[in-house]
Amino acid sequence: AKFRAGRMSSPYYPVGEKNNFNEVYLGGELIGKISEKWSISADGEYLIPGAFRLHGLFVSPWLEVDYTKAVYKPTAMEQMYYGNHYLWDNEFDNVGVDQIRGVVKLDFNNIKLRPSLTINRVNNYVYFNEKRIAEQASGEAFMLIPGLKANIRVGQKFQWDTEVIFTQITGESSDNFRIPKIYGNTKFYFDSPMFNENVYVQIGLDIRYYSDYLSTAYSPATQQFYLQNDFNVYAYPVADVFLDFRINRTRVLLKYNHLNSGLMQEEGYFVTPDYTGIKSFIDLGITWYLFD
Numbered sequence: 197a198k199f200r201a202g203r204m205s206s207p208y209y210p211v212g213e214k215n216n217f218n219e220v221y222l223g224g225e226l227i228g229k230i231s232e233k234w235s236i237s238a239d240g241e242y243l244i245p246g247a248f249r250l251h252g253l254f255v256s257p258w259l260e261v262d263y264t265k266a267v268y269k270p271t272a273m274e275q276m277y278y279g280n281h282y283l284w285d286n287e288f289d290n291v292g293v294d295q296i297r298g299v300v301k302l303d304f305n306n307i308k309l310r311p312s313l314t315i316n317r318v319n320n321y322v323y324f325n326e327k328r329i330a331e332q333a334s335g336e337a338f339m340l341i342p343g344l345k346a347n348i349r350v351g352q353k354f355q356w357d358t359e360v361i362f363t364q365i366t367g368e369s370s371d372n373f374r375i376p377k378i379y380g381n382t383k384f385y386f387d388s389p390m391f392n393e394n395v396y397v398q399i400g401l402d403i404r405y406y407s408d409y410l411s412t413a414y415s416p417a418t419q420q421f422y423l424q425n426d427f428n429v430y431a432y433p434v435a436d437v438f439l440d441f442r443i444n445r446t447r448v449l450l451k452y453n454h455l456n457s458g459l460m461q462e463e464g465y466f467v468t469p470d471y472t473g474i475k476s477f478i479d480l481g482i483t484w485y486l487f488d
Contacts, residue, residue: 220244233257243269247290260299267292270322273420274330281417288332292319310345323372324422328415335368353388355400372423376406376431385438398440401455405433413469427469432462434473449481 223241230236233256240250249266270288277284294317302309316339325331343361350356361379385400411429412421438451457464457476465473 258301260301262297264293264295270330270332273418274322277330277418279417282329284329286330286332288322288330289320291321293317306349308345308347312343312345314341314343315339316341318369318373321369321372324412324415324418324420326423326425328418328420328422333369333372337365337367337369337373339373340364340366353386354384355387356382356384358382374410374412374423376409378405378407380405394443396442398438400438402436402438403433405431407431411466411468414471421468424469427466429466429469430462432460432465432473434465445485447483449479451479451481453477453479 221241221243223239225237225239227237228235235255236253238250238252240248242248247267247269249264249268251262251264253262254260267290269290270286275286275288295314297312297314299310299312302311317336318339319333319336321333321337322330323333341361341363343359346356346358348356348358359381363375363377363379365373365375381402381404383400383402385398385402387398387400389396408428408431410425410427413424413427414421433456435455436451436453437455438449440447440449442448454464454474454476464475467473
């Protein structure tokens with residue numbers, strides 16, 4: 197069992213306007229472990245009054261399935277906002293979400309495959325419209341999201357990890373969700389100890405890609421993302437080359453980001469309308485534990 201409470205108070209609203217509220221959550225968790233590889237668990241919490249989250253998970257050596265049902269309150273900013281450029285005072289209904297996800301576990305000698313399928317249903321979704329104002333959708337949206345993760349050992353010293361996700365959104369409220377249809381990430385790298393196993397080394401290439409889509413745009417005035425229909429964020433792959441090694445308690449990461457900058461048909465890419473992605477630069481990170 198668990199108990200959680202919170203309180204919000206803001207001094208930035210006009211005199212007479214209050215947006216104070218208290219939250220009290222009651223919840224619990226139940227875990228049934230049948231064996232090392234088989235388990236069933238359930239957890240949930242209830243917001244007094246009117247909102248809740250329930251989650252169940254089944255794990256086996258070949259299959260993993262979980263289901264989540266939630267009804268949650270819109271954020272304080274979605275309900276009420278007073279600013280220099282925008283103001284609104286809403287009484288939105290709670291948002292409803294159902295999600296079921298399944299993962300099949302296929303393990304072979306040097307290959308691990310994880311095909312998956314996620315199905316989402318969302319109703320009463322709250323978003324920021326083309327006028328950059330909070331709005332609640334009247335219909336439902338359904339998301340069908342198949343995916344695949346693959347981990348392949350190439351010989352004794354090389355590793356190839358890949359993930360591909362496809363997203364199809366339908367329903368009356370589908371246009372309020374802006375997600376690329378295809379996302380992919382692949383990483384090929386040398387992964388092996390060296391120098392009598394005194395140094396553990398990873399060196400390789402990491403590539404990310406997503407298909408073109410009408411991304412949400414960013415509003416600095418409200419610090420929120422809103423719908424737009426004019427700026428197409430085009431498809432673009434980003435490649436990084438990295439070197440990661442560990443000596444005793446010290447770990448060093450050297451990464452050259454956006455290796456393909458200036459080599460594509462487009463000079464660069466956008467992460468959201470009018471906001472460009474990073475150009476080539478070098479990351480250097482050092483982690484040194486001072487204790488065993």
